[in-house]
Amino acid sequence: MEDLALMANQNHRIQTLLLTENETRNSNKAPKLLTLDDYPHWKYRFEIHINGVDTNLWMMIEGGYLRPLNEDGTPMLVTRMTEPQRKLYDYEKKAYAILSQSIATYIFHQFRQFTSAKLLWDALQQRYEGNDALKSIKSKALRKEFNSFMYVGNESLDELIARFYHLLSELFNHEVKTTTQEKIQCLADALPPKWESFLMVLKQNQMMAHMDINDFIQKLKEQEIENKWKAKRVVQVQDPSLYYSTPTVDKSTTHAPLKTAFVSKTSEAPSAAQMHFSQSSSSSSQQEHYQPTANFMDGFRWWYYDGRTGEAVIVLCKDKKWETVRIFDPMWLTNLSHKDVQALFRNQIFFDVPDMVQALQFMRVIRLYSIFKIHAGVDWKAISEKYFKKDTSKS
Numbered sequence: 001m002e003d004l005a006l007m008a009n010q011n012h013r014i015q016t017l018l019l020t021e022n023e024t025r026n027s028n029k030a031p032k033l034l035t036l037d038d039y040p041h042w043k044y045r046f047e048i049h050i051n052g053v054d055t056n057l058w059m060m061i062e063g064g065y066l067r068p069l070n071e072d073g074t075p076m077l078v079t080r081m082t083e084p085q086r087k088l089y090d091y092e093k094k095a096y097a098i099l100s101q102s103i104a105t106y107i108f109h110q111f112r113q114f115t116s117a118k119l120l121w122d123a124l125q126q127r128y129e130g131n132d133a134l135k136s137i138k139s140k141a142l143r144k145e146f147n148s149f150m151y152v153g154n155e156s157l158d159e160l161i162a163r164f165y166h167l168l169s170e171l172f173n174h175e176v177k178t179t180t181q182e183k184i185q186c187l188a189d190a191l192p193p194k195w196e197s198f199l200m201v202l203k204q205n206q207m208m209a210h211m212d213i214n215d216f217i218q219k220l221k222e223q224e225i226e227n228k229w230k231a232k233r234v235v236q237v238q239d240p241s242l243y244y245s246t247p248t249v250d251k252s253t254t255h256a257p258l259k260t261a262f263v264s265k266t267s268e269a270p271s272a273a274q275m276h277f278s279q280s281s282s283s284s285s286q287q288e289h290y291q292p293t294a295n296f297m298d299g300f301r302w303w304y305y306d307g308r309t310g311e312a313v314i315v316l317c318k319d320k321k322w323e324t325v326r327i328f329d330p331m332w333l334t335n336l337s338h339k340d341v342q343a344l345f346r347n348q349i350f351f352d353v354p355d356m357v358q359a360l361q362f363m364r365v366i367r368l369y370s371i372f373k374i375h376a377g378v379d380w381k382a383i384s385e386k387y388f389k390k391d392t393s394k395s
């Protein structure tokens with residue numbers, strides 16, 4: 001019995017595929033209604049098709065047809081009709097033929113009693129859409145689904161967007177109104193947590209207020225491509241000795257091995273006399289270098305900007321030792337202006353970094369600002385303070 005059921009299911013699927021293929025191969029054929037569940041999409045496509053064939057046919061379906069009568073009230077024979085009456089009669093018969101042939105046999109069998117194009121069309125609509133009460137229930141269910149729309153499991157961005165567009169189509173079919181900002185906010189709320197930094201940049205710069213839903217989706221796709229590209233980058237060990245002829249600072253104390261990722265080096269903590277921020281006095285280099293020094297405090301952390309190497313550096317003091325974490329990312333550094341980097345990382349700003357997770361999150365925000373080339377008028381200090389507590393004792 002199970003084998004028979006499986007064969008029957010396979011035969012039904014094959015028949016469906018054949019009908020669909022036949023439909024797509026010949027543009028002159030009307031779209032086929034294979035199941036009542038597909039009625040909303042079929043209805044939209046059929047209306048486009050019938051108007052493309054002849055708008056007079058759609059007039060018969062939408063407005064109906066009344067056959068001329070004889071004086072005694074009986075239907076007039078076709079042979080006795082005038083030329084205009086005959087044309088209307090032909091339009092009706094052709095419209096009914098196209099409509100009935102576009103419905104699967106097992107569905108059309110349920111509507112054999114409806115013998116005109118308009119009656120058949122209205123009966124199909126009534127069967128699927130129901131009365132006003134049923135329409136209201138469906139509309140409320142769709143609105144609830146829209147308000148609670150969320151990503152599912154490991155769903156990709158493309159899968160999430162496709163599902164969202166299907167929902168918008170159903171909302172349109174059931175005449176549920178939504179504004180552009182509601183659509184954008186709905187999709188933004190549905191995104192996984194990894195998109196929070198990206199959305200924050202868009203909101204802070206009021207970019208979302210000037211987008212439609214398609215613009216917003218394009219921004220998401222562009223950012224996803226950027227993320228995938230960065231994930232494929234191969235970590236390469238950097239060798240500064242190849243391009244520094246006379247280093248101004250002892251590498252053993254201030255430089256960790258440079259990579260295109262986060263690397264660290266641990267050494268003994270500097271003495272209390274050394275712990276202040278000061279500019280390198282070396283006159284052999286035209287570039288500036290800021291060396292981290294401050295009154296020692298276990299657990300103290302701060303940022304500084306290395307003007308000689310173009311790196312942002314996090315200094316972590318722990319267990320009477322200090323560790324430097326160098327961020328070497330030429331892509332975002334070159335996108336930022338030198339003035340912006342100075343304002344962000346120079347010794348005018350000191351921050352207590354709670355952990356490396358927040359540090360990485362902060363760097364992602366800066367990366368997003370550089371992608372959109374948003375430099376003018378950006379309050380870097382205010383943005384930074386959203387992630388790090390300011391160390392007022394060292395200002």
